[in-house]
Amino acid sequence: xxxxxxxxxxRNRKVTASLxxxxxxxxxxxxxxxxxxxxxxxxxxAATISGTDLVVxxxxxxxHLLLSVVFHIGNVTNNxxxxxxxxxAGRPEVAWTIPxxxxxxxRGFRVLGTSADYFEHFRFARDRRLELARGRxxxxxxxxxxxxxxxxxxxxxxxxxxxxxxxxxEVSFAQHDQHPFRIAGILTRTGTPVDxxxxxxxxxxxxxxxxxxxxxxxxxxxxxxxxxxxxSATPRAITAFLVGLKSRGTVLSMQRRVNEYPGEPLTAVxxxxxxQEVWEITGVVEKSLFAVSVLVVxxxxxxxxxxxxxxxxxxxxxxxxxxxxGARPAQVFALILGEAGFLTVAxxxxxxxxxxxxLFAGRTWLESRFGLFITVSWPSAHELGLVAVVAxxxxxxxxxxxxxxxxxxxxxxxxxxx
Amino acid sequence: MSAPVVELSNVRFSWSVDSPIxxxxxxxxxxxxxxxxxxxxxxSGKSTLLSLLAGISRPNEGRLQVLGQDMATLGGxxxxxxxxxxxxxxxxxxxxxxxxxxxxxxxxPCAFSERRLARATKSGGSLQAEAxxxxxxxxxxxxxxxxxxxxxxxxxxxxxxxAARALIGAPELLIADEPTSSLDEDRRAAxxxxxxxxxxxxxxxxxxxxxxxxLGSLFDRVVSFAEINRxxxxxxxxxxxxx
Numbered sequence: 326x327x328x329x330x331x332x333x334x335x336r337n338r339k340v341t342a343s344l345x346x347x348x349x350x351x352x353x354x355x356x357x358x359x360x361x362x363x364x365x366x367x368x369x370x371a372a373t374i375s376g377t378d379l380v381v382x383x384x385x386x387x388x389h390l391l392l393s394v395v396f397h398i399g400n401v402t403n404n405x406x407x408x409x410x411x412x413x414a415g416r417p418e419v420a421w422t423i424p425x426x427x428x429x430x431x432r433g434f435r436v437l438g439t440s441a442d443y444f445e446h447f448r449f450a451r452d453r454r455l456e457l458a459r460g461r462x463x464x465x466x467x468x469x470x471x472x473x474x475x476x477x478x479x480x481x482x483x484x485x486x487x488x489x490x491x492x493x494x495e496v497s498f499a500q501h502d503q504h505p506f507r508i509a510g511i512l513t514r515t516g517t518p519v520d521x522x523x524x525x526x527x528x529x530x531x532x533x534x535x536x537x538x539x540x541x542x543x544x545x546x547x548x549x550x551x552x553x554x555x556x557s558a559t560p561r562a563i564t565a566f567l568v569g570l571k572s573r574g575t576v577l578s579m580q581r582r583v584n585e586y587p588g589e590p591l592t593a594v595x596x597x598x599x600x601q602e603v604w605e606i607t608g609v610v611e612k613s614l615f616a617v618s619v620l621v622v623x624x625x626x627x628x629x630x631x632x633x634x635x636x637x638x639x640x641x642x643x644x645x646x647x648x649x650x651g652a653r654p655a656q657v658f659a660l661i662l663g664e665a666g667f668l669t670v671a672x673x674x675x676x677x678x679x680x681x682x683x684l685f686a687g688r689t690w691l692e693s694r695f696g697l698f699i700t701v702s703w704p705s706a707h708e709l710g711l712v713a714v715v716a717x718x719x720x721x722x723x724x725x726x727x728x729x730x731x732x733x734x735x736x737x738x739x740x741x742x743x
Numbered sequence: 744m745s746a747p748v749v750e751l752s753n754v755r756f757s758w759s760v761d762s763p764i765x766x767x768x769x770x771x772x773x774x775x776x777x778x779x780x781x782x783x784x785x786x787s788g789k790s791t792l793l794s795l796l797a798g799i800s801r802p803n804e805g806r807l808q809v810l811g812q813d814m815a816t817l818g819g820x821x822x823x824x825x826x827x828x829x830x831x832x833x834x835x836x837x838x839x840x841x842x843x844x845x846x847x848x849x850x851x852p853c854a855f856s857e858r859r860l861a862r863a864t865k866s867g868g869s870l871q872a873e874a875x876x877x878x879x880x881x882x883x884x885x886x887x888x889x890x891x892x893x894x895x896x897x898x899x900x901x902x903x904x905x906a907a908r909a910l911i912g913a914p915e916l917l918i919a920d921e922p923t924s925s926l927d928e929d930r931r932a933a934x935x936x937x938x939x940x941x942x943x944x945x946x947x948x949x950x951x952x953x954x955x956x957x958l959g960s961l962f963d964r965v966v967s968f969a970e971i972n973r974x975x976x977x978x979x980x981x982x983x984x985x986x
Contacts, residue, residue, distance in 0.1 A: 330840075330843075337842030642837055646838065646839070646840060649797065649826070650827060650832070650854075650855050650908075651826045651827020651828070651830075651852065651855040652827075652855055653820055654819075738794050738800060739793070739794060739797065739799055739832065739834075
């Protein structure tokens with residue numbers, strides 16, 4: 326009964342009530358949105374690579390190596406020699422390796438030179454392997470395999486021919502158009518940067534660069550040299566390589582061995598450890614964002630407090646009538662508290678609904694713009710906990726006007742001073 | 744004759760320990776189904792007496808019995824329940840909860856009292872039907888009127904709705920605090936007629952408070968508040984016997 330009175334009284338003050346609900350909803354939306362994006366970006370990052378024990382590249386910071394090689398954020402400037410790669414790949418602890426060569430692009434999408442081992446050993450999310458939606462993996466240096474987003478964005482089909490460009494920009498003046506690639510296959514969507522990658526064989530990439538550097542059509546000698554290089558099929562350098570070990574137990578000794586490799590300065594990175602470092606860097610920003618959204622929740626709830634407190638003065642008559650009908654002061658207390666509770670819960674629910682509406686509407690944008698893959702899932706325990714704290718805070722704040730109306734109704738009884 | 748509905752002896756009351764005594768009544772006895780006119784100027788402490796009768800406040804000393812129940816011995820919650828079960832109340836004006844419809848206002852007391860809910864249901868078949876019946880008796884048969892928001896009504900209509908609300912579930916005691924002072928003369932007479940008829944039908948004791956002595960002749964008995972209250976000053980600080 327008291328609950329019904331609460332709701333009817335709120336309906337009577339529709340405008341204030343809905344503005345209060347709106348402000349709470351927006352603050353909840355911000356709070357959950359910040360948390361969700363933080364969580365999803367971590368999930369998305371963590372799901373990008375799986376099963377790889379070490380990422381090895383030229384000497385640089387672990388975070389830089391991981392970000393540029395695995396997440397395609399930033400560029401690696403130094404390469405590693407093919408001999409170094411072979412030396413480490415040939416060690417008995419190593420189960421498999423995947424060579425990676427970066428630096429070219431196709432219409433804004435990164436080109437990755439690699440070997441057939443990539444399709445065999447690369448794992449993402451929880452041990453998922455790459456699968457082909459159409460076509461097959463590359464056979465020779467003229468084949469390319471596209472990530473799902475590349476094919477979709479550029480409307481490519483298996484059998485089409487593409488040209489790659491030097492550098493990572495959207496527009497490049499150095500087109501390697503002497504060596505076009507034929508699309509051999511298109512991968513299924515992974516929700517990782519693989520979707521936005523053009524894969525070619527290392528031999529193909531090397532052929533491209535040799536064509537370019539030796540000026541294929543103008544110089545007959547270059548064509549002969551190119552011919553020699555292509556048949557040799559050993560690239561001179563790669564950007565980095567991924568290592569899978571036979572036993573995880575050897576990972577630290579292997580890392581040390583790579584870091585102390587005498588041939589050239591190398592860095593070996595444990596992906597999980599480097600990711601942890603990334604989180605430590607972003608943690609400060611995340612914490613301040615969280616603090617701001619908490620403050621916004623406080624502002625939203627204060628708005629409710631103000632609205633309820635100002636309404637009390639004009640509602641003393643109403644309280645007196647309820648008292649004359651036999652309402653206990655505790656029921657008057659519950660009436661106001663119920664209103665605070667209703668406003669808060671409504672605000673929280675609207676906020677959650679807005680969050681999901683926003684996620685559904687904005688996921689493609691976040692994905693294409695930031696490469697952030699959002700999976701729309703049910704609220705996590707952590708989010709439910711946050712929401713529960715907001716609801717509890719709202720009800721706690723409601724105690725103040727409720728207590729005041731309780732005091733009023735005790736002092737006024739049935740006499741009303743207007 | 745049955746036991747008195749209200750019985751006071753040597754009741755004294757002050758709002759707090761160090762504030763002056765505002766109520767000091769040696770004896771007041773009101774019989775069952777009696778219609779009492781309690782006369783006195785505003786600010787003389789009449790409302791305080793009504794608070795005592797309704798169980799909002801408790802006397803400092805003396806004996807206060809309502810329907811045979813010693814109000815001094817009941818706790819706060821029990822007095823609230825007692826009021827909900829046995830007493831109907833009409834204020835001077837603004838009686839209605841603004842965000843409820845007329846019908847919801849009339850039914851409201853039954854939300855606080857199971858006893859009155861049971862009685863209303865028994866009398867009308869259902870709570871809703873009983874509320875409609877009472878409103879019709881009070882000249883508010885119009886269904887459109889009944890579903891309106893309380894604040895859309897004229898003052899006279901509001902007072903009739905308030906009367907219906909006070910009467911629903913047949914409480915034994917009806918206390919009306921200046922219910923007619925916001926009505927003009929014609930409406931006042933009509934309102935009193937309706938009130939008397941309903942009280943007679945339900946054998947309800949009526950305590951009617953007003954400063955307007957001209958109404959006194961319509962009642963079984965007139966009690967001058969100034970005469971029964973020996974407290975020298977009102978809580979507003981004015982001499983009590985100013986009338």
